Amino acid sequence: MNALAATSRNFRNAARILGLDAKIEKSLLIPFREIKVECTIPKDDGSLVSYVGFRVQHDNARGPMKGGIRYHPEVDPDEVNALAQLMTWKTAVADIPYGGAKGGIGCTPRDLSKSELERLTRVFTQKIHDLIGTHTDVPAPDMGTNAQTMAWILDEYSKFHGHSPAVVTGKPIDLGGSLGREAATGRGVVFGTEALLAEYGKSVKDLTFVIQGFGNVGSWAARLIHERGGKVIAVSDITGAIKNPNGIDITELIKHKESTGSLLNFGGGDNMDPNEVLAKFIVEAANHPTDPEADEILSKKGVIILPDIYANAGGVTVSYFEWVQNIQGFMWDEEKVNNELQRYMTRAFHNIKNMCKTHECNLRMGAFTLGVNRVARATVLRGWEA
Numbered sequence: 001m002n003a004l005a006a007t008s009r010n011f012r013n014a015a016r017i018l019g020l021d022a023k024i025e026k027s028l029l030i031p032f033r034e035i036k037v038e039c040t041i042p043k044d045d046g047s048l049v050s051y052v053g054f055r056v057q058h059d060n061a062r063g064p065m066k067g068g069i070r071y072h073p074e075v076d077p078d079e080v081n082a083l084a085q086l087m088t089w090k091t092a093v094a095d096i097p098y099g100g101a102k103g104g105i106g107c108t109p110r111d112l113s114k115s116e117l118e119r120l121t122r123v124f125t126q127k128i129h130d131l132i133g134t135h136t137d138v139p140a141p142d143m144g145t146n147a148q149t150m151a152w153i154l155d156e157y158s159k160f161h162g163h164s165p166a167v168v169t170g171k172p173i174d175l176g177g178s179l180g181r182e183a184a185t186g187r188g189v190v191f192g193t194e195a196l197l198a199e200y201g202k203s204v205k206d207l208t209f210v211i212q213g214f215g216n217v218g219s220w221a222a223r224l225i226h227e228r229g230g231k232v233i234a235v236s237d238i239t240g241a242i243k244n245p246n247g248i249d250i251t252e253l254i255k256h257k258e259s260t261g262s263l264l265n266f267g268g269g270d271n272m273d274p275n276e277v278l279a280k281f282i283v284e285a286a287n288h289p290t291d292p293e294a295d296e297i298l299s300k301k302g303v304i305i306l307p308d309i310y311a312n313a314g315g316v317t318v319s320y321f322e323w324v325q326n327i328q329g330f331m332w333d334e335e336k337v338n339n340e341l342q343r344y345m346t347r348a349f350h351n352i353k354n355m356c357k358t359h360e361c362n363l364r365m366g367a368f369t370l371g372v373n374r375v376a377r378a379t380v381l382r383g384w385e386a
């Protein structure tokens, strides 16, 4: 099942549990706007190459649309659509005043030079600048993009609209980025994990962890688990996986990955088959990592899944803090950012648990019903039928 069908299926299940009006259900599934643009750039060798860029703006009932931009070879319209929809439910679960959007360019960033990536980002921004904005749609980093990408978007957008720091989040600190944003998704994953484990009388320091993906989110989550005394015993990236039953030294592993571009052949562990990586609790730090069929199989095996629209909401939550700071022209210290992030993540977890109790459902449906209900309420209050 593709990502859009799977996401829409989860949405429909939530709508059924909530007893949502059929017309509201239908209207919430239809994206507000789908943008597709050709981005043609000269390569460093002078040849011309064209990439397809997407931005799907799913819903703005609760506020400006919000979501990352990913650079990845498998970006396709259905996937971006699904990820935009997930952002709508995620921002509602976190209870931040945003809707949902997502963007992407079908490219392999590691095959492009820095100047090619800059040209591509600037051309993409030129094509969508009229459709994004501080109070309409605010992009951020996702897979294959980072603070530098956001700096280029800010610079290009500001040529058309004047200096606009709040048009993107996840910026470098020198350009109005928030302290704590780079680590925020990984930190939110750890706060969410702590809230879940507390329900089972467990804590991070008592447990072993395996982590799939070792980019921004995975490496920060690993670092913070390691700091709290949790034992990370296996890690995988696109090149393969490594394991060490005694615990991996994450600081050394980060240095190894930075110098070799891969986790493999790390002195402090052994290479392993990435397919062996699975655990009793699954925390979905990535977006849509579990197909509905896998969800059912794992549930039957008693595996507890902390769903993506909650587990990785720390990134967009600190993006919200960044946007607020930019609009206020005032900078928070990192302690305030991290404390507020913990407060938002813990509150959202308890809100989800309440939905689980009320509707006798698992955590994924608890999160979906929470998010969908909030968006549906905002939609009805705005008077959508006139």
Ligand SMILES: NC(=O)C1=CN([C@@H]2O[C@H](COP(=O)(O)OP(=O)(O)OC[C@H]3O[C@@H](n4cnc5c(N)ncnc54)[C@H](OP(=O)(O)O)[C@@H]3O)[C@@H](O)[C@H]2O)C=CC1
Pocket: 141, 142, 143, 144, 145, 185, 212, 213, 214, 215, 216, 217, 218, 236, 237, 238, 239, 261, 262, 274, 285, 286, 287, 312, 313, 315, 316
């Ligand atoms: N960045 C953010 O703030 C947020 C990100 N997310 C989600 O988190 C996930 C990761 O994003 P982010 O960390 O930013 O992206 P990055 O590009 O920084 O890192 C992605 C990582 O995943 C690895 N990877 C790719 N494919 C596989 C695979 N098949 N098996 C194991 N590892 C794989 C990559 O390997 P390699 O390094 O070898 O390329 C890389 O280590 C995405 O789903 C994203 O949508 C969600 C919320 C916010």
Ligand SMILES: O=C(O)CCC(=O)C(=O)O
Pocket: 066, 067, 068, 069, 090, 138, 139, 140, 141, 142, 169, 170, 287, 312, 313, 315, 316, 317, 319
């Ligand atoms: O920080 C943001 O605005 C969005 C992050 C994102 O794309 C996500 O949560 O999947």
